[in-house]
Amino acid sequence: MDRVRSGRGALGVAAACIAVLVASGCASTATGGPTPGSTAALEEAGPWADDFGAALADDVSPFEARILADGAVSSEEVEAAHDRVGRCLADSGFGIDYDPDGGFELQSLDDRYPDDFFERSDPVLRSCERKSDEYVTYLFSETRRNPDRLDEATITVPCLRDTGLVGSEYTEQRWRADYEAGSFPFDETADAAVQCRLDPLGLWRTP
Known part of the structure; x- marks a missing residue:
């Protein structure tokens, strides 16, 4: 009775369609590059810049903001976000198994799945994602799958x-x-x- 959820898919993700840019200035670093989180840094995300800006404008956690601030998400950063979500869930007796192709299985660490498993686990999952992974996995997957944001x-x-x-x-x-x-x-x-x-x-x- 493992709960399977597909996560944020390739299409129809409302949060990724909000055309909001972060108005954080264009300050440069000591080496002359754009400051993470600045408009210039997000522009390096190319056609995905608006999506990174919208995510940062959506009051994400400091952890997630640090990842998104340079307009890119690495595989190591995705793994770090997944690890944090997993540890957060474990505090409430849940486990999570991420599929390399996307999505995941949410599990009970004591192997017990009462009828209200979803009702109990879903709020915990959403809370853990708000702390670490509201947008990281989605933007990693989409920029890897369709870097030029083609139709x-x-x-x-x-x-x-x-x-x-x-x-x-x-x-x-x-x-x-x-x-x-x-x-x-x-x-x-x-x-x-x-x-x-x-x-x-x-x-x-x-x-």
Whole structure:
């Protein structure tokens, strides 16, 4: 009865769509580079700069702010955030197992799963994430998956065609309609479909 939650997915994350920039000035460091958290530092995030700015403007914890302030998230920083969430959950008797492809399993450390497991665990998880990982995992995953922040249909349809899941007649317009309807003309659980969803540009995941 492990609770599985997908975490912040590739699409539909409202917080990442808030076009708010952090007005923190453009001061330079002693070496001439941008100060972390400044507009100049966030601009180094390229097309994701607004998303980093929106996250920083959302009253994130000091721990998370330090990670996001330079407009980039490293794998080591993601691991640090996950470790903090895990230790926070353990204080309340819960464990968490992160999937390298995204998402996680939330577990009971005493292997007991009463009917109200979700009701008890979810507020604890949300509290732990607020302290360490409201945006870190999401921004790491999305900037790695789609660094130029290209349109989803533009990067997904060629992948689907290349893998043979759809034919050349399958258009970006059709993909958008199918996405809105939540129904695609192929098996979404097939390995190729999962690959095109998680890593349509083939930048980081080995099929």
